[in-house]
Amino acid sequence: xxxxxxxxxxxxxxxxxxxxxxxxxxxxxxxxxxxxxxxxxxxxxxxxxxxxxxxxxxxxxxxxxxxxxxxxxxxxxxxxxxxxxxxxxxxxxxxxxxxxxxxxxxxxxxxxxxxxxxxxxxxxxxxxxxxxxxxxxxxxxxxxxxxxxxxxxxxxxxxxxxxxxxxxxxxxxxxxxxxxxxxxxxxxxxxxxxxxxxxxxxxxxxxxxxxxxxxxxxxxxxxxxxxxxxxxxxxxxxxxxxxxxxxxxxxxxxxxxxxxxxxxxxxxxxxxxxxxxxxxxxxxxxxxxxxxxxxxxxxxxxxxxxxxxxxxxxxxxxxxxxxxxxxxxxxxxxxxxxxxxxxxxxxxxxxxxxxxxxxxxxxxxxxxxxxxxxxxxxxxxxxxxxxxxxxxxxxxxxxxxxxxxxxxxxxxxxxxxxxxxxxxxxxxxxxxxxxxxxxxxxxxxxxxxxxxxxxxxxxxxxxxxxxxxxxxxxxxxxxxxxxxxxxxxxxxxxxxxxxxxxxxxxxxxxxxxxxxxxxxxxxxxxxxxxxxxxxxxxxxxxxxxxxxxxxxxxxxxxxxxxxxxxxxxxxxxxxxxxxxxxxxxxxxxxxxxxxxxxxxxxxxxxxxxxxxxxxxxxxxxxxxxxxxxxxxxxxxxxxxxxxxxxxxxxxxxxxxxxxxxxxxxxxxxxxxxxxxxxxxxxxxxxxxxxxxxxxxxxxxxxxxxxxxxxxxxxxxxxxxxxxxxxxxxxxxxxxxxxxxxxxxxxxxxxxxxxxxxxxxxxxxxxxxxxxxxxxxxxxxxxxxxxxxx
Numbered sequence: 038x039x040x041x042x043x044x045x046x047x048x049x050x051x052x053x054x055x056x057x058x059x060x061x062x063x064x065x066x067x068x069x070x071x072x073x074x075x076x077x078x079x080x081x082x083x084x085x086x087x088x089x090x091x092x093x094x095x096x097x098x099x100x101x102x103x104x105x106x107x108x109x110x111x112x113x114x115x116x117x118x119x120x121x122x123x124x125x126x127x128x129x130x131x132x133x134x135x136x137x138x139x140x141x142x143x144x145x146x147x148x149x150x151x152x153x154x155x156x157x158x159x160x161x162x163x164x165x166x167x168x169x170x171x172x173x174x175x176x177x178x179x180x181x182x183x184x185x186x187x188x189x190x191x192x193x194x195x196x197x198x199x200x201x202x203x204x205x206x207x208x209x210x211x212x213x214x215x216x217x218x219x220x221x222x223x224x225x226x227x228x229x230x231x232x233x234x235x236x237x238x239x240x241x242x243x244x245x246x247x248x249x250x251x252x253x254x255x256x257x258x259x260x261x262x263x264x265x266x267x268x269x270x271x272x273x274x275x276x277x278x279x280x281x282x283x284x285x286x287x288x289x290x291x292x293x294x295x296x297x298x299x300x301x302x303x304x305x306x307x308x309x310x311x312x313x314x315x316x317x318x319x320x321x322x323x324x325x326x327x328x329x330x331x332x333x334x335x336x337x338x339x340x341x342x343x344x345x346x347x348x349x350x351x352x353x354x355x356x357x358x359x360x361x362x363x364x365x366x367x368x369x370x371x372x373x374x375x376x377x378x379x380x381x382x383x384x385x386x387x388x389x390x391x392x393x394x395x396x397x398x399x400x401x402x403x404x405x406x407x408x409x410x411x412x413x414x415x416x417x418x419x420x421x422x423x424x425x426x427x428x429x430x431x432x433x434x435x436x437x438x439x440x441x442x443x444x445x446x447x448x449x450x451x452x453x454x455x456x457x458x459x460x461x462x463x464x465x466x467x468x469x470x471x472x473x474x475x476x477x478x479x480x481x482x483x484x485x486x487x488x489x490x491x492x493x494x495x496x497x498x499x500x501x502x503x504x505x506x507x508x509x510x511x512x513x514x515x516x517x518x519x520x521x522x523x524x525x526x527x528x529x530x531x532x533x534x535x536x537x538x539x540x541x542x543x544x545x546x547x548x549x550x551x552x553x554x555x556x557x558x559x560x561x562x563x564x565x566x567x568x569x570x571x572x573x574x575x576x577x578x579x580x581x582x583x584x585x586x587x588x589x590x591x592x593x594x595x596x597x598x599x600x601x602x603x604x605x606x607x608x609x610x611x612x613x614x615x616x617x618x619x620x621x622x623x624x625x626x627x628x629x630x631x632x633x634x635x636x637x638x639x640x641x642x643x644x645x646x647x648x649x650x651x652x653x654x655x656x657x658x659x660x661x662x663x664x665x666x667x668x669x670x671x672x673x674x675x676x677x678x679x680x681x682x683x684x685x686x687x688x689x690x691x692x693x694x695x696x697x698x699x700x701x702x703x704x705x706x707x708x709x710x711x712x713x714x715x716x717x718x719x720x721x722x723x724x725x726x727x728x729x730x731x732x733x734x735x736x737x738x739x740x741x742x743x744x745x746x747x748x749x750x751x752x753x754x755x756x757x758x759x760x761x762x763x764x765x766x767x768x769x770x771x772x773x774x775x776x777x778x779x780x781x782x783x784x785x786x787x788x789x790x791x792x793x794x795x796x797x798x799x800x801x802x803x804x805x806x807x808x809x810x811x812x813x814x815x816x817x818x819x820x821x822x823x824x825x826x
Contacts, residue, residue: 043232043374044381049104049239051076056386059087060097060109062394063123067108075108076100077235078127080174081191082136082143082166083157083402084395085111087388089444090406092137092191098385099228100235105129111392112158112165115173118181126185129238131178132231133219134191135170137402139632141205144168147630148665149205156405159391159398171197175217186244187219188234195224195428196633198254198367199344199358200327202337202642204631209331209642214254215360220244222254225428226414228382229371251350252371257364260321260357267354268323269343317354317369322347326359334643335653341639342647348430351481373415373434380440383411389451407452409461409523410444412436412507416465417473417497418527419487420555421566421636421648422601422629425465431488432480435471438507442514449516457517462508462545463524468531471503486636486648489529490566499530501537508540521547525596528552528576529568535579542583546591552576553596556604557615564603564640564648564659595621600628600662600671602640606693613674613706614698626675628668683707 054070061067062085067075077100081093088094097107108127113120136143136157143166144152153163167173171193178187197213214222221244223230230252237247248255260266322343330337347353348370356367374382389407391400416423417431441462449455464470474480474488476496488494511520522545531538541550554573556562562569577593584591597612598604616623631638639647646657662668670689673682686707690698698706 041233043099043228043378046103046232046236049076049236051106052104054106056101059388059392060085060094060101060107061124062109062111062392064125067124070106072106074106074126074128075124076105076128076239077130077132078108078110078124079132079134080110080113080121080178081134082112082140082170082174084159084400085109085392086400086403087390087392088403088407089383089385089387090409090411091403092134094387095228095382095385096132096134096190096231098387099232099382102385103232103235105235105239109392113174113177115167115170115177118177121174121177121181126182129235130186130188130220131182132188132190133171133174133178133194133217134189135174135193136166136191139193139196140166140168140170141203142630142632145205147628148668156401159395159400161399161401169193171213172217175219179218186221186238187217188221188223188231189214189217189219190223190227190231192428194222195227196424198222198224199324199356199365199634200330200340200360201633202631202638203633204638204641209327209337211327211360212254212358212365214256214365215363220255221247223252224254224367225252225370225430226374226434227252227371228374228378248366249368251368254365254367256360257366258362259364261366263319264355265320266323266357267320269325269340272322272343317352321355321357321366324356324358328359328361335645335651335656338639338643338645338647339651341634341636341643342651344634345427345486345636345647346484348426348486349481349484350430350432352484370430373430373432376435376437379414379434379436383436383440383444389447390453406460408448408455408459409463410441410448410459411464412441412462413464413470416469417488418466419485419490419566421564421640422555422598424632424635426486427634429465431486433469433471433473438503438510441507442510445511445514445517449514457519459511459517459520461523462511462520463522465524467522467524467526467541468501468504468537469527470507472498472501472530474498487566489527490568491563493529493533499533501531501534505534505537505540508545512544519547520545526550526552528554529572532572532575532579538576538579539583539586542580542589542591543587546589549592549594550580551594551596555596555598556601556608557612558604558608561601561604561608564646565598565601565637566648597623597626597675598629599626599675600668602629602637602644602661603646603659604662604671605660606670606689609671609674610690610693610695610698610706613677616675617677617706622678623675624679626672628662628672677706684710 054072057070059066060079061070061072061075067073079093079097083091083093085091085093087098093109093111097109100107108124110121110123113123138157143155143157144163146152151163154161155163155165158165171189171191175187175189178185194213194217197210199212200209201212202208203210210216212222221234223234230250233250234247234253237250244255247253248257248261324340324343325333325336330340344356347356350370350372353369355369358365358367391398391403413436414434415429415432416425417433419426419431445459448459449457474483474494474496475498479496485494488497493499508520511517522541526541531541552573553567554570555565555567557570559569573595580591580593597616599609629637629641631641636647640659641661641663643651644659644661645651646659649657662671670685673679673685674689676682677686687699687710690696690706698704699709701708701712
């Protein structure tokens with residue numbers, strides 16, 4: 038494996054052409070640059086926006102900086118090969134991505150209904166990319182130039198690198214590498230692997246000589262020489278107790294002496310890391326074959342569990358999985374980028390605007406993130422419904438403070454119409470910047486899927502001093518008037534650093550702050566790998582305390598997921614009662630969305646718990662809300678206040694023996710049929726928020742937002758993740774941008790996060806790569822890494 042830094046490779050000869058104002062999308066643009074051909078052509082399902090929040094721009098500019106001539110084929114017509122021949126045959130390879138979102142999540146709601154918009158397309162027009170875009174684009178490129186290598190990347194390829202459950206067809210599908218008939222697949226944030234692949238091909242190496250690059254997947258005929266194979270069933274055998282010590286375990290040993298026990302003193306916890314006895318550089322773990330997994334849901338849960346525990350780039354073993362007569366070989370994840378390398382990537386030239394060919398057309402995803410800054414990558418939260426860890430990993434990759442300040446100045450100087458407001462300074466989460474393991478040896482061997490569940494690891498550094506200092510330095514930049522924090526705050530981490538909460542509340546909340554307890558019931562929270570409500574209550578207490586100290590009236594808006602695997606009707610009812618007791622009204626919510634590869638999707642398909650050892654007998658079976666009616670009920674309970682849902686809720690309460698919750702008493706959830714409370718005055722008039730059919734996840738006591746984006750009675754409210762820029766434009770908090778002129782936040786319940794590669798995710802926010810699929814509005818937030826995508 039090549040360990041060169043990505044900024045230290047010798048430049049390819051075409052460096053002499055210099056930097057292009059925009060990467061060419063037509064032959065005419067190539068001629069203007071003096072190019073006779075492209076070395077690499079990127080085919081993408083998104084509109085071409087030359088901004089570091091968009092995957093094709095980061096990858097294209099990175100390859101350009103290596104000296105290659107890079108062309109872009111954006112949102113091509115896919116009914117024939119003509120559009121794929123627009124720039125001619127690339128000298129090295131086609132790079133294919135579906136875009137910053139999975140094409141199926143982009144096109145269909147959690148109820149499998151067709152969307153008619155696309156935030157990554159000019160004028161928000163839907164239907165500009167095919168279903169399963171990676172497969173279609175690969176087929177057309179192969180038709181156009183049969184011998185040209187095809188390299189897959191982006192979120193769609195990354196989360197489908199293994200045999201995976203596909204929600205839209207309700208079956209286990211083969212690896213996308215097999216179906217696309219591509220040559221190599223890059224997963225995760227793929228800069229390191231991409232640069233190595235590009236230079237290797239330029240040096241004349243064959244694809245067979247590039248089979249062991251970290252962060253890649255290839256097809257083989259047999260196990261490579263020099264590797265020892267260990268079957269996944271030897272690690273965790275489904276069906277009977279394991280005899281050997283579990284190589285995945287991080288043992289937590291309580292050491293106390295008798296005197297301490299007698300005095301009932303707090304127990305000292307010592308964390309011991311148990312390294313694997315199998316060398317990660319010469320061992321491959323064999324997963325059950327695709328043919329076995331497609332017919333055995335319990336075996337699928339086992340395979341998913343093993344895969345999730347092989348994600349540490351320092352100690353993970355390669356994975357091998359048979360597809361018919363060929364072997365799918367998944368190399369270990371790539372080593373995270375250093376701060377120097379992150380600065381190099383984000384310091385590349387970007388025009389920071391859409392390609393001029395789009396004219397005055399609006400691209401909602403760009404409008405949302407054009408003044409946001411990505412400060413880090415990765416997430417060690419490990420939420421089971423989120424795919425960030427599977428894509429970006431647990432180890433946080435940080436930019437330097439100097440690099441971030443430089444980008445703020447560049448936004449100030451280059452972004453048209455900049456008003457002085459930065460819409461976000463964050464990443465997959467707002468407050469993991471420069472946090473990580475304090476013990477390098479432990480970090481290199483640890484196989485825990487999360488550093489903060491069930492409790493925060495004793496070796497995890499939780500000091501937010503770097504983030505606080507960054508916020509203060511950023512506020513001092515000349516021309517910056519306001520900096521919002523729109524990425525999701527991990528509140529169980531934040532309460533470890535009250536000073537961070539003070540800084541956030543005093544300077545960076547614009548009226549509303551959205552956080553994500555996700556549920557209230559312990560059983561469901563355990564399956565989500567989320568903390569209990571006690572930590573939410575502690576955060577709320579500190580949030581309100583520092584609001585009082587700052588003399589501000591600001592409000593928390595919590596995210597919740599409906600129909601998550603393991604969440605029963607009783608659990609959802611208890612959540613609804615909690616919402617009513619706390620006077621929250623969650624509208625425009627969405628059910629859990631089973632995106633590829635995440636743990637909760639394995640729960641959904643297998644109806645068992647892969648967070649524990651999976652056994653055919655004595656396994657932990659889960660209730661999973663499937664079917665339209667069951668999922669509708671769970672969604673309706675989150676919107677208990679909407680009269681449209683009352684008949685369904687009444688019927689369910691009667692069936693559950695909870696009829697006493699129907700009536701006009703304060704402890705009742707819904708009124709009786711025919712009650713005067715059936716419709717509110719605004720609903721009878723057809724006016725107000727109800728008449729407009731626009732709802733916000735809104736506390737009844739929060740002030741209304743006027744159409745100009747300002748708060749009644751006070752200037753400058755920012756609806757949570759939405760940047761405040763005077764005209765009400767900005768992102769809502771659902772999965773789809775609020776591109777209208779209403780300044781109100783669009784509320785949401787979040788679903789699963791689906792990391793979007795190097796560009797904006799499905800969640801509204803800064804140009805963060807991640808986003809939880811299934812958050813909000815039944816739509817897609819174009820960019821935030823906390824989508825809650």
